Amino acid sequence: MLDERKQRVLQAIIEDYILTALPVGSRTVARKYGLGVSSATIRNEMADLEEMGYLEQPHTSAGRIPSDKGYRFYVDWLMKSASLSEEHLRRIHKGYQKKAREIESLIQETIKVLSEITDYMTVVLGPQISRTKLEQIHFLNLSANSALFVVVTTVGFVEKCIVDIPESITSDELELISEVLTHHLKGKSVEDITRSTLSDIRMDLGKYQDFIAASLDLLEYLLNQRKDERVWVGGKTNILNQPEFQSIEKARAVFSVIDQEELVRDLLSAATPGSIRVSIGGENRIEEVQDCSLISATFRIGTDTYGKIGIIGPKRMDYSHTVAALECVEKALSEVLCRVIGA
Amino acid sequence: MLDERKQRVLQAIIEDYILTALPVGSRTVARKYGLGVSSATIRNEMADLEEMGYLEQPHTSAGRIPSDKGYRFYVDWLMKSASLSEEHLRRIHKGYQKKAREIESLIQETIKVLSEITDYMTVVLGPQISRTKLEQIHFLNLSANSALFVVVTTVGFVEKCIVDIPESITSDELELISEVLTHHLKGKSVEDITRSTLSDIRMDLGKYQDFIAASLDLLEYLLNQRKDERVWVGGKTNILNQPEFQSIEKARAVFSVIDQEELVRDLLSAATPGSIRVSIGGENRIEEVQDCSLISATFRIGTDTYGKIGIIGPKRMDYSHTVAALECVEKALSEVLCRVIGA
DNA sequence: CTTAGCACTCCTCCCTAGAGAGTGCTAAGA
DNA sequence: TCTTAGCACTCTCTAGGGAGGAGTGCTAAG
Numbered sequence: 001m002l003d004e005r006k007q008r009v010l011q012a013i014i015e016d017y018i019l020t021a022l023p024v025g026s027r028t029v030a031r032k033y034g035l036g037v038s039s040a041t042i043r044n045e046m047a048d049l050e051e052m053g054y055l056e057q058p059h060t061s062a063g064r065i066p067s068d069k070g071y072r073f074y075v076d077w078l079m080k081s082a083s084l085s086e087e088h089l090r091r092i093h094k095g096y097q098k099k100a101r102e103i104e105s106l107i108q109e110t111i112k113v114l115s116e117i118t119d120y121m122t123v124v125l126g127p128q129i130s131r132t133k134l135e136q137i138h139f140l141n142l143s144a145n146s147a148l149f150v151v152v153t154t155v156g157f158v159e160k161c162i163v164d165i166p167e168s169i170t171s172d173e174l175e176l177i178s179e180v181l182t183h184h185l186k187g188k189s190v191e192d193i194t195r196s197t198l199s200d201i202r203m204d205l206g207k208y209q210d211f212i213a214a215s216l217d218l219l220e221y222l223l224n225q226r227k228d229e230r231v232w233v234g235g236k237t238n239i240l241n242q243p244e245f246q247s248i249e250k251a252r253a254v255f256s257v258i259d260q261e262e263l264v265r266d267l268l269s270a271a272t273p274g275s276i277r278v279s280i281g282g283e284n285r286i287e288e289v290q291d292c293s294l295i296s297a298t299f300r301i302g303t304d305t306y307g308k309i310g311i312i313g314p315k316r317m318d319y320s321h322t323v324a325a326l327e328c329v330e331k332a333l334s335e336v337l338c339r340v341i342g343a
Numbered sequence: 344m345l346d347e348r349k350q351r352v353l354q355a356i357i358e359d360y361i362l363t364a365l366p367v368g369s370r371t372v373a374r375k376y377g378l379g380v381s382s383a384t385i386r387n388e389m390a391d392l393e394e395m396g397y398l399e400q401p402h403t404s405a406g407r408i409p410s411d412k413g414y415r416f417y418v419d420w421l422m423k424s425a426s427l428s429e430e431h432l433r434r435i436h437k438g439y440q441k442k443a444r445e446i447e448s449l450i451q452e453t454i455k456v457l458s459e460i461t462d463y464m465t466v467v468l469g470p471q472i473s474r475t476k477l478e479q480i481h482f483l484n485l486s487a488n489s490a491l492f493v494v495v496t497t498v499g500f501v502e503k504c505i506v507d508i509p510e511s512i513t514s515d516e517l518e519l520i521s522e523v524l525t526h527h528l529k530g531k532s533v534e535d536i537t538r539s540t541l542s543d544i545r546m547d548l549g550k551y552q553d554f555i556a557a558s559l560d561l562l563e564y565l566l567n568q569r570k571d572e573r574v575w576v577g578g579k580t581n582i583l584n585q586p587e588f589q590s591i592e593k594a595r596a597v598f599s600v601i602d603q604e605e606l607v608r609d610l611l612s613a614a615t616p617g618s619i620r621v622s623i624g625g626e627n628r629i630e631e632v633q634d635c636s637l638i639s640a641t642f643r644i645g646t647d648t649y650g651k652i653g654i655i656g657p658k659r660m661d662y663s664h665t666v667a668a669l670e671c672v673e674k675a676l677s678e679v680l681c682r683v684i685g686a
Numbered sequence: 687c688t689t690a691g692c693a694c695t696c697c698t699c700c701c702t703a704g705a706g707a708g709t710g711c712t713a714a715g716a
Numbered sequence: 717t718c719t720t721a722g723c724a725c726t727c728t729c730t731a732g733g734g735a736g737g738a739g740t741g742c743t744a745a746g
Binding site for chain 4: 023025026027039040043044046047057060061062063
Binding site: 138140160248251252 | 444445448478479481483485491493495499501503504505506569579580583584588589591594595598599602683
């Protein structure tokens with residue numbers, strides 16, 4: 001374990017580096033972060049910290065920068081929890097006071113507000129819709145041969161799609177089909193639909209067999225393939241503001257990961273319910289983002305359905321402020337969702 | 344007007360520059376684009392072309408690069424219309440064969456395919472929903488105190504939103520309200536709703552006055568503020584692949600424009616129905632994108648509702664290929680839309 | 687254990703010189 | 717009159733070298 005003074009030196013170096021992005025020298029630590037000892041003493045401490053793996057030296061005559069292990073120690077032990085400025089708090093609450101109460105626009109708002117107040121990149125992973133329970137399935141008649149197919153699941157997810165309707169099916173029949181489908185599928189997830197469910201439906205609606213089959217296909221496509229664990233990204237351009245990404249190459253490496261939904265899902269698998277998690281540099285398994293840190297959280301939608309939020313910035317990111325922002329936003333979001341869904 | 348040989352020289356320079364992004368010298372033109380004359384002759388022609396404003400010289404001992412005027416001449420007179428590769432054609436048609444027929448996912452697909460096959464950035468401007476006619480308004484009962492508010496407009500736009508319902512309103516009453524609202528508002532656009540419409544509705548549904556007022560507010564918010572002339576952007580990271588945007592500064596300038604929806608609308612005001620339009624460099628009024636060119640088109644949704652597509656790349660973009668791609672995609676999209684909407 | 691002092695290392699910046707690319711001009715040839 | 721070879725000239729780009737500066741590690745004294 002590090003003694004008191006080593007901790008203070010480490011903290012000073014990390015905080016200065018977060019601020020300036022420049023290697024920190026012993027003189028700076030001694031002068032700016034009055035520890036009451038000379039730079040020579042600090043130098044000895046720094047040499048020790050380097051040997052222990054908390055610091056690194058870009059080259060012999062440069063100051064030190066934190067290593068992953070250093071950041072980890074900082075996050076776990078040294079970091080003081082920050083509180084958000086009045087302005088940021090106002091911004092967050094303003095965002096959620098809008099009229100629209102759909103999950104989708106709430107998620108959009110979440111991304112926007114987090115990108116704005118942190119100046120990093122935000123990603124959100126939607127819940128596994130395929131595992132939520134179906135609540136209602138309805139065909140809303142639009143014209144003689146088209147209808148709006150609406151699927152609602154328990155956690156307030158609504159998917160819709162315009163479909164062709166055989167001329168032979170009347171408006172009343174559509175109503176009936178809607179009712180039967182809802183009756184048979186309510187409380188089931190898309191994954192739960194089995195052969196026996198299907199044959200039950202066929203029993204009741206044999207007459208419309210083809211149409212039903214097509215509708216169920218569509219249902220599966222809507223909830224399973226297209227929207228399941230959907231990925232949203234925002235604040236992408238923010239990372240161009242970070243000095244570590246001035247060299248296009250690095251920026252491109254990060255973008256190349258973020259542009260692949262699969263990899264984003266992989267990254268966010270780090271998020272665990274109930275707490276904010278910080279993944280620093282090499283702790284992320286994807287190579288291209290090992291110069292980045294990820295701060296992640298989950299938000300609850302309904303009883304046991306979770307979405308995930310991640311904030312991606314340079315390793316040198318302002319951890320305490322970002323954690324505070326994510327905490328606050330997650331809370332506000334969960335509250336609104338709770339109210340909206342009534343769970 | 345330029346004589347035959349000057350045109351061929353100009354064309355050679357532009358095409359070489361598009362390929363290499365390097366100033367083109369007289370030797371290169373003479374050798375690679377066999378015009379049957381020596382480099383000295385080409386040099387004279389180039390000096391003439393420069394004097395006439397078609398070419399520019401970065402510095403005395405560099406080759407020439409095209410000016411805006413040069414590109415303009417190339418696009419208007421010299422460019423041969425390209426045809427897309429088999430592979431690209433397949434990619435385009437595959438994209439539109441998916442099941443989902445919503446306008447929104449079609450637009451997403453359009454952006455994706457164009458960004459992929461051109462390697463530039465794509466923006467789409469949705470139609471002015473506020474000016475399309477309302478087709479149906481429906482409350483779909485979800486629970487004792489919530490319903491799904493669905494609004495459909497003639498061009499196949501569907502907006503939805505979960506709303507709270509006073510306990511006092513029953514399922515049957517909701518049905519009635521839906522019918523009355525649809526009856527009064529069908530065929531009107533949001534902009535068309537007048538005081539007299541409102542008082543007509545109040546006449547029929549006075550009992551539910553507060554609820555109706557809230558619903559109409561929401562309607563206006565959904566169609567007018569939130570989704571009207573919506574902006575989609577894709578392929579943002581592509582521009583980092585262009586050599587002219589290696590210096591973060593320039594990339595940031597472009598992003599800063601693209602991130603502001605108002606400016607994108609402004610940019611795309613260049614698009615005119617019926618033809619593909621090319622805006623080169625300074626022809627764009629927004630300063631930050633004067634190093635870029637914009638190729639734009641409109642696509643028809645319904646009878647007289649238009650959306651706009653724009654492809655943004657460096658001035659040195661491959662105009663003929665991009666125009667061909669946009670032409671083809673626009674056609675495919677319009678066809679699908681035609682079929683879907685049945686207009 | 688702390689600290690002042692000092693030699694040392696290595697990066698960064700700036701300057702210069704040389705190479706290379708491409709030009710414009712000139713004069714000769716068709 | 718148009719074309720072309722030849723050549724001097726201009727300007728950029730790159731490599732190399734030295735000065736300056738920041739920061740270190742070590743040593744010896746307090």
